[in-house]
Amino acid sequence: MKDGPENQANPYLSGIFAPVREEVTAHGLEVTGRIPDALNGRYLRNGPNPLGVDDPAAHHWFTGDGMVHGVRLRDGRAEWYRNRWVRSDKVAERLGEKPFNGPRHQDMDFGANTHILRFAGRNLATVEGGSLPYELDDELNTLGPYDFQGTLPGGFAAHTVVDPVNGELHAVAYCWTYPYVQYLVAGVDGRIKRHVDIPVEGSPMMHDFSLTERYVLLYDLPVGFSMEAATAGSTFPYGWDDRKQARIGVLPRDGGAEDVRWLDIDPCFVFHPMNAYETDGGQRIVVDLVRYEKIFDRSRGGVQGPDDCPPRLERWTIDLAAGRVRTETLDDRPIEFPRVDPRRATGQHRFGYGVLEPREGFAAARHALQEGGYEQAGIGLIKYDLTSGGAEIHRFHPDGDVGEGVFVPASPDAAEDDGWVLAYAFDPDRQATDLVVLAAGDFTAEPVARIHLPVRVPTGFHGNWIPAEA
Template sequence: MIVTDFEREELSTPVNKLNPYLKGIYAPVRKEVTALELEVEGEIPRDLHGAYVRNGPNPLNAPEGMHHWFDGDGMLHGIYFENGKAEYRNRYVRSADHEAEKAGMLDAGGILMPADKSRHPTTYKDTANTDVVLHNGSLMALWYISGQPVRVDARTLETVRTETFSGKLPKNVSAHSKVDPGTGEFVFFDYDLYNPVMSAGVVSKDNELSWFREIELPGPRLPHDMAITENYMVLMDLPVVFTESGIRNGMWQIHQPKGQATRFGVLRKDGTGDVRWFEADPCYIYHGVNAWEEGDEIVFYACKMIPNGLTPDPAYGPYAPMVGVLALQAVLYEWRFNLKTGQTKERPVDDRVTEFPVINLDKTGRDSRYSYHVSIPNTQTQVFDGLVKYDLKTGRGEAHEFGPGRFGSEPAYAARTGAKHEDDGYVISFVFNAETGASEALILDAQDFSSKPLARVKLPQRVPAGFHGTWAPGDQIRAA
């Protein structure tokens, strides 16, 4: 196993000798790199044009106290394809809190530390490390606890500004907000850790705030994702919440109250009318696949959490609870919300453990057939050992395995230039070799998914395990 310089530094802090999310495939990288000549095994398709960009946590400084994997500063890793060639870059997301920490002026910590709710607008350090979406020709890096979006040049990955939508953003924006491919609108939500309210809004394709409203809830909630259709947005009120002592003391302490149902809130995307709530069996959902309208129903596919069955390992010491929660296990489910009757139907689609789903983004909010997920083994720490392509119409899944000791990232679907149908393109993922420390980008033929990659693009440095990515088509990228 390769041990990095950063890893040696982290392990010199006694408490973090026990933290697995600062070691191995999770260990951060120090350098920001630009590499224009990349070695390729195979051949990069010439009709692949655009950028695959993935976000993730990468601490700027060595943590001194308890460190959660989610606390690391956002870092984007991107590979840009054009004319059969590829370029790699990685850059920190220079959020306001990132810059404050560099200047020694940050007044917020991570989620394993007590929160000072009076001093910092987002309670915890806003890292913009979770998601990344393409809107109005450039990227926005987003944070899962709801923070300030950070606008980033999709070609260079350089931070452009903290995005306030011309100063009109009333609060914050959560990760997993969506871009409507038909209108170019950015549809977002926001939630409050310690107050019974959720927010929603829409920003036009020209980056102007169209509307914003707050939605009252029975109590503080911790939603992670949302969905859109052509005419609606789907919000989530899920039965995983802070404990009363967590709320009182500003600590990240969560539980699942008995008897609390899962609720899905359907709201018109033009902001008019009341929210309609649909109840379902209690569950938690990290990531949705897609949603669309079908007659009187809204159809919603997502990955439903299931117990991982793991016993906390005392070898992780005070990090054992964090490790247990991060060993994410979920299966593909379908929900149907009948707008006429108010009834909910739900059913399992597949029993294999898959998560971090992506689709052809041109199908966001529209009837789609294919989704691409990571496969997750039942291990103590979260790793992705392969990919699964689902046919949502049949429920059939086709696997692509990375191979022993090789672990990947959330993929992205990239339509080939002149694509004729939904899966006429490629699936791209960063893959890390745990034995050699080397990383590469795999390019798979979406229609020949289980076969060997069309190309393996060697990267100049390791890409640590991380969170979410996106595809930015070359013809939609504009200089920021």
């Protein structure tokens, strides 16, 4: 992985983060092992892949142009791999293509680089902060910005939760121009059926949220928009604010803004909850999540990505009767990208998955990958048994890398860990990436299958398994 001169000024443009330069289509991929016949669909993952950077020193990882990487599996075969840039206006212009006509929110058009999901028959690449998602076809070509058939009242969100009971899509959107955050619900027809504007102060960055059977959890934490940073030309004008009280909001699903109950908590930041559920007849809410003590602290200098505060897995128990939140550490090893069986969303889960990070913290340790040295820390995927308190780790090459692990059930009524975990893993021996298929019930064993891609997939963000539709 050689770095061009423009990448040496920014670690998020080099090594495992370095953008790939071409869109690739490859058919009939080589496989080591055997792909389970039940895996009929596409594994898609989104992430930043900047198409040209004007000022490498000022570039922030979170703002790179979106690129979706996908593998099509069918009948035990890996039919194709594709990677495609999401055609925002900037990407289309740089590729010499005509920008898409279509809706915009306040003329915002950020690269949709964070997640990829399928909802109401559409593939949606998402991003936060006020922009719209982009719709892609099944071969990852961009169809244009999407506003839920004209029903989206503003921008959208990076993260969503599909209620496994009724199939509705839930999200919490924020925008630096809003004096509120917006709870959104889309019906199975693909139209927004409900939205609630919830007043907040300081334009907080609300990257994700949690959903239970009856409640929406809002993470109003000390990272917010900085006009000073924006005026100074920052490409990511968000930072830590020591003056802001951290709090969590509990909104009844059918309630209004006046029904939110705010509970103060200690300062921290949460990118990603694992899952949340209710106990004691709804009087307590349990949420497992990844917590940072502090992040994006501009007082420490320039910010190009997450800083060196290591994240850890915690359990928060919200006692609605007492009006307090109790926290406990479930694992003090640094992890990120927590996931559960999507059928367990909003309900009690036993198993969870995450990416195990070296102890130096996400940014410093990942940058060190370029120099090797991961052997002691052991990057890998981790499976938690949150009933027994145990954990299993599937380790990868000490000089390699692995992305978010996505659980796929073996069948609609399979047990909670009867299925597979899919992830992109960089193989330093090939200098290319594999899609690995792990048996969730035999997590530390050799992968059931390794699907060998012809190129490297840069370190990125989130993805999903999109089953083939009958």
